Amino acid sequence: MRAHWGETLMGFVVLAFAGIFLAYALGVTGRSSTGSYEISARFGEAGGIQPGAKVTVSGVKVGAVSSVTIDPKTYMAVIRLSVDESVKLPSDSTAKITSDGLLGGNHITIMPGGAADDLKPGGEVANTQGAVDLFGLIGQVMRPKSDAAPAAASSAAPAPKAATDLPEM
Numbered sequence: 001m002r003a004h005w006g007e008t009l010m011g012f013v014v015l016a017f018a019g020i021f022l023a024y025a026l027g028v029t030g031r032s033s034t035g036s037y038e039i040s041a042r043f044g045e046a047g048g049i050q051p052g053a054k055v056t057v058s059g060v061k062v063g064a065v066s067s068v069t070i071d072p073k074t075y076m077a078v079i080r081l082s083v084d085e086s087v088k089l090p091s092d093s094t095a096k097i098t099s100d101g102l103l104g105g106n107h108i109t110i111m112p113g114g115a116a117d118d119l120k121p122g123g124e125v126a127n128t129q130g131a132v133d134l135f136g137l138i139g140q141v142m143r144p145k146s147d148a149a150p151a152a153a154s155s156a157a158p159a160p161k162a163a164t165d166l167p168e169m
Contacts (some may be wrong), residue, residue, distance in 0.1 A: 029125060035085040037121035041095040046077035047131020048104045049097055053109045055081050065108065077130075081108065090115040094127040106131060127141045 028147030033110035046068060055063035071078050084088065097106050110125070119125065 005136070006029045037085055038066060038080055038082055039079050039089070039119050039121070039125060040078055041125040041128050042071065042076045042078055042126065043076070043095075043097060043128050043130040044076055045097075045130030045133075047097045047099075047133075048079075049079065049106045049108065049131070053105065055083060055110060056107060057087065057110050057112060062110075079108070084161075088118045089125075091117045091119050091123070092127065093115050093119065093125055094129065095125040096129040097131040099131075 049065060049068060051067055053063050053065040054061045055065065063081055065079055066082040068082045069078045069080075070076070081095075089110060091112040092115040094111045094113065096109050096111065098109045099106055113127075
């Protein structure tokens with residue numbers, strides 16, 4: 001009978017540690033009990049951004065991407081952002097998709113503007129910059145366009161004759 005009470009007690013201890021771990025994890029990831037409001041932004045290039053990606057202002061996490069959809073009329077990516085209610089963003093702020101590094105994921109950086117009025121819940125960020133295709137840029141530098149090569153060759157001076165073709169003295 002004592003073995004059963006010991007197992008029951010150990011089960012309660014495990015559940016208590018699981019609850020403490022869950023509370024710690026929610027606090028660290030920023031999904032605490034503070035409220036948030038949603039705004040949206042439209043991008044021409046979403047760069048593979050996923051729901052749950054962080055939203056930062058001046059390098060500080062202030063929210064997360066809640067959804068990514070496409071507008072069927074304009075074919076632009078519509079990204080909904082959940083921003084902490086304590087952060088008031090000016091209405092002329094700019095949202096930009098940036099990379100976490102060469103191999104890292106993408107996140108959204110918001111650069112506050114100088115307007116006196118703030119974005120309201122459900123509002124839209126008017127100024128956006130889509131993701132930059134880093135590997136495409138590297139490819140353009142490594143392999144320049146082939147159109148420039150023939151033009152350069154035709155404008156070059158004719159090649160000098162070989163030494164054997166020169167007249168004798």
